Amino acid sequence: MVSKAENNNLTLRPHFKTHQSLIIGDWFKKFGINSITVSSIKMAKYFAENGWNDITVAFPVNIREIAEINKLAQKINLNILITSDTIIQFLNDNLKMTVGVFIKIDTGYHRSGIEVEETDAIDNLINKIELSKVLSFKGFLTHDGHTYHAKSVEEINDIHNLTIKKLSKLKKRYINKYKNIIISIGDTPSCSISNNFTDIDEIRPGNFVFYDFMQANLGSCSINKIAVALACPVVDINAKRNEIVIYGGAVHLSKEFIMDSNNNKNFGLVVEFLNNGWSEPINGTYLYSLSQEHGIIKTTKNFLSKIKIGDIVGILPVHSCLTANLMKSYTSFENIEIDHL
Amino acid sequence: MVSKAENNNLTLRPHFKTHQSLIIGDWFKKFGINSITVSSIKMAKYFAENGWNDITVAFPVNIREIAEINKLAQKINLNILITSDTIIQFLNDNLKMTVGVFIKIDTGYHRSGIEVEETDAIDNLINKIELSKVLSFKGFLTHDGHTYHAKSVEEINDIHNLTIKKLSKLKKRYINKYKNIIISIGDTPSCSISNNFTDIDEIRPGNFVFYDFMQANLGSCSINKIAVALACPVVDINAKRNEIVIYGGAVHLSKEFIMDSNNNKNFGLVVEFLNNGWSEPINGTYLYSLSQEHGIIKTTKNFLSKIKIGDIVGILPVHSCLTANLMKSYTSFENIEIDHL
Numbered sequence: 001m002v003s004k005a006e007n008n009n010l011t012l013r014p015h016f017k018t019h020q021s022l023i024i025g026d027w028f029k030k031f032g033i034n035s036i037t038v039s040s041i042k043m044a045k046y047f048a049e050n051g052w053n054d055i056t057v058a059f060p061v062n063i064r065e066i067a068e069i070n071k072l073a074q075k076i077n078l079n080i081l082i083t084s085d086t087i088i089q090f091l092n093d094n095l096k097m098t099v100g101v102f103i104k105i106d107t108g109y110h111r112s113g114i115e116v117e118e119t120d121a122i123d124n125l126i127n128k129i130e131l132s133k134v135l136s137f138k139g140f141l142t143h144d145g146h147t148y149h150a151k152s153v154e155e156i157n158d159i160h161n162l163t164i165k166k167l168s169k170l171k172k173r174y175i176n177k178y179k180n181i182i183i184s185i186g187d188t189p190s191c192s193i194s195n196n197f198t199d200i201d202e203i204r205p206g207n208f209v210f211y212d213f214m215q216a217n218l219g220s221c222s223i224n225k226i227a228v229a230l231a232c233p234v235v236d237i238n239a240k241r242n243e244i245v246i247y248g249g250a251v252h253l254s255k256e257f258i259m260d261s262n263n264n265k266n267f268g269l270v271v272e273f274l275n276n277g278w279s280e281p282i283n284g285t286y287l288y289s290l291s292q293e294h295g296i297i298k299t300t301k302n303f304l305s306k307i308k309i310g311d312i313v314g315i316l317p318v319h320s321c322l323t324a325n326l327m328k329s330y331t332s333f334e335n336i337e338i339d340h341l
Numbered sequence: 342m343v344s345k346a347e348n349n350n351l352t353l354r355p356h357f358k359t360h361q362s363l364i365i366g367d368w369f370k371k372f373g374i375n376s377i378t379v380s381s382i383k384m385a386k387y388f389a390e391n392g393w394n395d396i397t398v399a400f401p402v403n404i405r406e407i408a409e410i411n412k413l414a415q416k417i418n419l420n421i422l423i424t425s426d427t428i429i430q431f432l433n434d435n436l437k438m439t440v441g442v443f444i445k446i447d448t449g450y451h452r453s454g455i456e457v458e459e460t461d462a463i464d465n466l467i468n469k470i471e472l473s474k475v476l477s478f479k480g481f482l483t484h485d486g487h488t489y490h491a492k493s494v495e496e497i498n499d500i501h502n503l504t505i506k507k508l509s510k511l512k513k514r515y516i517n518k519y520k521n522i523i524i525s526i527g528d529t530p531s532c533s534i535s536n537n538f539t540d541i542d543e544i545r546p547g548n549f550v551f552y553d554f555m556q557a558n559l560g561s562c563s564i565n566k567i568a569v570a571l572a573c574p575v576v577d578i579n580a581k582r583n584e585i586v587i588y589g590g591a592v593h594l595s596k597e598f599i600m601d602s603n604n605n606k607n608f609g610l611v612v613e614f615l616n617n618g619w620s621e622p623i624n625g626t627y628l629y630s631l632s633q634e635h636g637i638i639k640t641t642k643n644f645l646s647k648i649k650i651g652d653i654v655g656i657l658p659v660h661s662c663l664t665a666n667l668m669k670s671y672t673s674f675e676n677i678e679i680d681h682l
Contacts, residue, residue, distance in 0.1 A: 145632060293381055
């Protein structure tokens, strides 16, 4: 991702909501990364207290957190998102320090933000930001989360290319007045797959740090790029049903699943741990059911014959962000304990 | 649930995996509850360190936790589950104190345990438990988790009544030899709905402490029995789409959903907070999408007209156990902070 950003003249401002880790953050520093994205004030605080001083909170302002926002703004270069003039008014009344603001633009995901075509509404916000004594206009920020619903790499490219076109048009409208305007895009599928970054200034992918089964399924990465696995003790075996019961449930993995071509829910791929990594996913084997603490793996007679109670199997999670958030720490193959907020 | 247990001559050994709270545990003590169920050694430890001394861990033994199991067995009356002779052998070799054991019986859920009809396998396990110096046979324990897939209260009753029949037969087979044998059942839907507990000695429901949208949807409770809600700040409003964006996502609620009759995912019901509780669910309003930190509520023009950025709305979670586990604490309407493991 660092090379892709360099090759395309982009600032890589990685989203740290996936790993939420100071140690992993340090790995990014070695690649020259010094500006980051987070999705909550709590995360911003965690990283700000540990040496990160250029942070964008890519989440609509929660005005109930204004005290924390003021504290952060005093300490670091903080960027926040603006989605309405209600927020601008509130910030004018309550913010004690200048913060950078991006206008959240909706290019098709329809989660939050101003639709990219609503230039009157955008003009209105920019004018109000201009008038504000505490808001410094940075540019436009969007997140194409609808790429996660795409059925193919082509569809991801189509979504992304359409977004690029819309954002190019938006940039042209404002570039003369705002020479340093930043166009920032976010989703890991587009950033992984595409090489078209016309008129884009900044990318904010996060999930690529680990990837996961969902990203592999979308075509963002190959399975062997998945860099996090949940280590699950085998606690029961049902030879009749070719099933392995693991200590690994919804409180460890989340309940995110992928519907396979046979309409079965798949809660994760199963791997064997090796000395310094793990195997390819085991053939004919997947996590087919999750309750609070239990997971049930459907497998083959062949794999079952190798497994005994007390063994550890690996699960490549469907959604690494949620799994990491539930587990709250990692262990590397060098036996280093890695923090998570 | 206390009355139901009393009326049917049952021991209520509530499952504490839903609330995982010492303060809420104390509320149970006032009702005379002194024996509990948990689903992990970690939970057993939490409650054992805080005055609970009769705990069943209703999860297959994870042999990698033997050191903790030994510590617990020294401190409290600990019951564990046996699902295979591998586990018995391991415990014979590694357990330093006597523990109570239940044989995990599968009455149709097919998650773990010995199928209720496999009496030879059950005889074999009992014989091995008899020979063991560290295992004390308590009885049979089952969990009808398949009631959660039922489409009606009738279907839950059918599943439950069939289980009762199977367990009665099992009890008759062993009662002469084991006068104090305990037949223990678990799921909240059956325990909530049924009044048939023939030959049952113990019930272990847990979710009923809060209930949730899933239980209401199953018919285990009415909506107004749901006793936990997530307080979510409103961070954006989209009047065009009648949508409210809340700070409340998959890291707060989990990704459990209910598929409604129109094939829409419903991630939670929406309520307004009142002075000492909350309203009925808002008409035509539901949590229709969740990402890591965002939730999107679909609503009506009418409700939208009452809502502004910075307000708090309540979400009645689909699965209260997972939401509580993610949030890690509660606040009561008396403004008491309530712990969660």
